[in-house]
Amino acid sequence: MRVLLISTPYPLEEMPLPPLSLSYLAGVLQKEGFQVEIVDYLVSHYRPEKLRQKLAEFRPQLVGVTSVTLNYPIASRILKLCKSTDPSIVTAIGGPHATFALEETLLTAPWIDLIAIGEGEATVVELSKAVEGGGDIHQVAGIAYADNGRIVTTQPRPLIKDINQIPMPARQFLPLARYLALGSPCTVITGRGCPFRCIFCSGSRMFGPKVRFREAGLVVDEIEHVHHDLGFKQVNIVDDTFTLNHQHASEICEEILRRNLRLPWTAFARVDTVTKELCELMRRAGCTGLLFGVESADEGILKTIKKGTSPEKIRAGVKIASDAGISSLNSFILGLPGETPETARKSMDFGQELAIDYNSKWGFHVLSPLPGTELYEKASDYGLRILSRDWRRYDANQVITESDTMSVDMAKQIMAIYDSRVEVACEDARRQAEAGDAECARTIDQQESRKFVWKLLSRDVIEGLGRLTEAKADPVRAKEELVRRVTRRLGDPAEVVQCRIDTLVTNGFLHLERGGDGLRWRWSENSRTALHI
Numbered sequence: 001m002r003v004l005l006i007s008t009p010y011p012l013e014e015m016p017l018p019p020l021s022l023s024y025l026a027g028v029l030q031k032e033g034f035q036v037e038i039v040d041y042l043v044s045h046y047r048p049e050k051l052r053q054k055l056a057e058f059r060p061q062l063v064g065v066t067s068v069t070l071n072y073p074i075a076s077r078i079l080k081l082c083k084s085t086d087p088s089i090v091t092a093i094g095g096p097h098a099t100f101a102l103e104e105t106l107l108t109a110p111w112i113d114l115i116a117i118g119e120g121e122a123t124v125v126e127l128s129k130a131v132e133g134g135g136d137i138h139q140v141a142g143i144a145y146a147d148n149g150r151i152v153t154t155q156p157r158p159l160i161k162d163i164n165q166i167p168m169p170a171r172q173f174l175p176l177a178r179y180l181a182l183g184s185p186c187t188v189i190t191g192r193g194c195p196f197r198c199i200f201c202s203g204s205r206m207f208g209p210k211v212r213f214r215e216a217g218l219v220v221d222e223i224e225h226v227h228h229d230l231g232f233k234q235v236n237i238v239d240d241t242f243t244l245n246h247q248h249a250s251e252i253c254e255e256i257l258r259r260n261l262r263l264p265w266t267a268f269a270r271v272d273t274v275t276k277e278l279c280e281l282m283r284r285a286g287c288t289g290l291l292f293g294v295e296s297a298d299e300g301i302l303k304t305i306k307k308g309t310s311p312e313k314i315r316a317g318v319k320i321a322s323d324a325g326i327s328s329l330n331s332f333i334l335g336l337p338g339e340t341p342e343t344a345r346k347s348m349d350f351g352q353e354l355a356i357d358y359n360s361k362w363g364f365h366v367l368s369p370l371p372g373t374e375l376y377e378k379a380s381d382y383g384l385r386i387l388s389r390d391w392r393r394y395d396a397n398q399v400i401t402e403s404d405t406m407s408v409d410m411a412k413q414i415m416a417i418y419d420s421r422v423e424v425a426c427e428d429a430r431r432q433a434e435a436g437d438a439e440c441a442r443t444i445d446q447q448e449s450r451k452f453v454w455k456l457l458s459r460d461v462i463e464g465l466g467r468l469t470e471a472k473a474d475p476v477r478a479k480e481e482l483v484r485r486v487t488r489r490l491g492d493p494a495e496v497v498q499c500r501i502d503t504l505v506t507n508g509f510l511h512l513e514r515g516g517d518g519l520r521w522r523w524s525e526n527s528r529t530a531l532h533i
Contacts, residue, residue, distance in 0.1 A: 091114075197209075200295075235263065290328045
């Protein structure tokens with residue numbers, strides 16, 4: 001039984017992260033003895049012909065994709081291609097968007113056989129067994145499918161009570177060297193679920209309002225594995241709120257310290273769940289940053305969205321982290337119910353104030369009411385008008401809502417002011433780097449390196465230019481030829497390309513491979529050749 005999992009392309013503005021949910025699915029499938037592969041289009045250019053070739057080589061009986069709202073359209077097209085290539089393939093989609101948009105998904109995309117609702121590990125195993133044995137896939141619990149124009153949902157799948165029983169994510173199926181070349185951190189969860197009811201988030205509905213925690217030893221086993229065995233230099237803990245249960249968080253920190261495991265890590269937190277004692281322990285254990293969902297500086301808006309915080313609590317939480325030596329990124333949402341130009345400016349001023357007082361960072365995103373959230377389902381009750389159901393626009397950068405107090409033009413003007421502030425900050429950092437500030441120079445170099453690698457990955461540059469003739473069989477000449485070709489393709493200065501390519505080759509992210517028709521430069525498929533970094 002062959003299962004192909006596909007990581008859907010995403011119009012990234014931020015650093016791509018190794019897909020955690022698919023790694024978990026691959027782990028449970030591998031444990032059950034299924035043959036599984038992951039095709040990761042986060043770090044390579046998606047082309048239909050590439051997928052057709054993969055389908056021909058692997059011949060999967062089941063293809064599964066996961067997506068969020070923004071990349072659901074391309075996920076749907078991918079499954080359509082799979083079904084048209086081989087109608088016998090069972091096509092399945094999971095993730096928050098499909099889970100909360102059952103009817104639209106299934107009735108407008110008949111090439112999608114079923115939706116895996118919510119948590120997917122147990123469902124994908126039962127589904128794979130049904131496909132392998134020729135059973136009725138419509139009897140699998142926790143799915144939805146279309147039957148003659150109506151939506152059928154099977155018996156609900158209970159959440160996994162003991163998530164310690166879930167195998168470690170099978171990241172070996174991912175092209176890890178590409179993520180390492182980008183300098184990406186590796187994501188880890190220490191628990192699933194969220195007890196909070198923010199109206200713009202579907203987390204508690206997706207994974208339950210009661211948090212299920214993983215044992216500290218298992219969490220640190222995984223962190224140790226991704227650092228020592230896979231070569232990642234940073235870990236991001238992506239629980240909805242890592243600092244929710246202080247005993248659990250403390251046990252993880254103490255286990256990290258007991259093992260003398262030294263690597264930086266970050267986490268998601270709430271300003272009202274941090275304390276001086278916990279943050280000091282986290283910092284000793286390697287925590288360098290916390291992401292706080294601040295959302296707004298207006299107390300009325302915070303009450304409306306059921307955030308449960310206040311400007312005073314926000315300031316106190318950021319200060320606690322700062323005093324412990326942990327930086328914070330304070331995230332705001334523009335366009336929430338009750339937003340006006342005045343409240344938006346108040347939020348920007350508050351973000352800047354926190355940055356000055358506590359050396360924190362801050363950022364603005366535009367509201368995108370997502371399926372599964374109270375705000376999406378009851379938008380009119382909150383005075384919002386959703387202007388588009390084109391999911392490709394739900395990227396938190398485009399204005400897709402309006403209200404009586406915040407028009408589209410008003411929101412765009414606010415974002416223009418924010419963007420100008422960001423540009424000023426970037427220019428200031430560049431000036432400091434030119435003036436000899438080593439930290440600024442290092443940060444800018446890392447950013448430029450990441451941009452260069454991303455161009456190579458997103459455009460399939462190595463795949464397109466890497467084939468060489470026997471005449472250039474010497475490794476030195478082969479690298480010189482690659483530099484020449486990449487320089488011509490990207491238009492970057494030759495000395496910059498030389499430096500970047502040298503780094504990729506030295507670290508084992510790119511390697512020279514001999515084939516029947518000569519040599520070929522390739523991305524390494526895993527991190528084994530890069531373990532010395």
